[in-house]
Amino acid sequence: GNSVTQMEGPVTLSEEAFLTINCTYTATGYPSLFWYVQYPGEGLQLLLKATKADDKGSNKGFEATYRKETTSFHLEKGSVQVSDSAVYFCARHNNNDMRFGAGTRLTVKP
Amino acid sequence: DTAVSQTPKYLVTQMGNDKSIKCEQNLGHDTMYWYKQDSKKFLKIMFSYNNKELIINETVPNRFSPKSPDKAHLNLHINSLELGDSAVYFCASSQSEGRAETQYFGPGTRLLVL
Numbered sequence: 001g002n003s004v005t006q007m008e009g010p011v012t013l014s015e016e017a018f019l020t021i022n023c024t025y026t027a028t029g030y031p032s033l034f035w036y037v038q039y040p041g042e043g044l045q046l047l048l049k050a051t052k053a054d055d056k057g058s059n060k061g062f063e064a065t066y067r068k069e070t071t072s073f074h075l076e077k078g079s080v081q082v083s084d085s086a087v088y089f090c091a092r093h094n095n096n097d098m099r100f101g102a103g104t105r106l107t108v109k110p
Numbered sequence: 111d112t113a114v115s116q117t118p119k120y121l122v123t124q125m126g127n128d129k130s131i132k133c134e135q136n137l138g139h140d141t142m143y144w145y146k147q148d149s150k151k152f153l154k155i156m157f158s159y160n161n162k163e164l165i166i167n168e169t170v171p172n173r174f175s176p177k178s179p180d181k182a183h184l185n186l187h188i189n190s191l192e193l194g195d196s197a198v199y200f201c202a203s204s205q206s207e208g209r210a211e212t213q214y215f216g217p218g219t220r221l222l223v224l
Contacts, residue, residue: 027221033209043114043200051210087129087151093209096158096165098143103151 006101023090031094133201142184
């Protein structure tokens with residue numbers, strides 16, 4: 001099965017709402033964790049990452065903390081904008097093995 | 111300047127044909143990848159090359175054959191195309207195969223097999 005599980009979408013929020021997209025992973029050892037974002041018609045681009053336990057990745061107001069005890073890397077943003085509408089992918093990389101979650105589509109309405 | 115480029119952007123072809131997708135990166139990276147994204151956006155790695163050597167080959171039909179003439183290029187050739195091959199194919203690259211490396215994705219090639 002997939003070793004990265006993320007919240008199923010689609011998620012629809014109003015502008016300035018709080019966002020959480022849950023992500024959990026399975027892996028042996030110490031994977032690096034990533035959030036990638038895919039805007040319509042484009043390839044994925046890195047949003048943020050964390051490479052060891054308790055690290056917090058942050059970018060553009062998004063944050064995620066590497067929680068080894070709960071094997072989670074939940075994505076949060078305090079106030080979303082219309083321009084944040086995209087598909088968000090959680091991923092883990094360990095031992096030459098890169099796995100992505102199924103993606104969560106976020107739509108932010110004005 | 112485009113960091114990771116793919117050609118063509120769109121590819122519409124008949125079942126049974128053979129086609130190639132080209133990928134080039136100008137980032138000086140050592141590692142390149144091919145991913146397949148299906149209609150539900152699920153992204154699955156197909157191949158990974160490091161310095162022109164194959165390091166990951168997931169369960170992919172033999173009809174798919176990657177070729178890396180140099181470390182800046184990783185092309186994907188597909189023989190005897192099937193309807194189920196319709197998807198978006200993404201090329202990506204990273205500085206190395208290390209677990210902390212960021213991958214840089216191309217814009218994708220949208221393949222439709224009729």
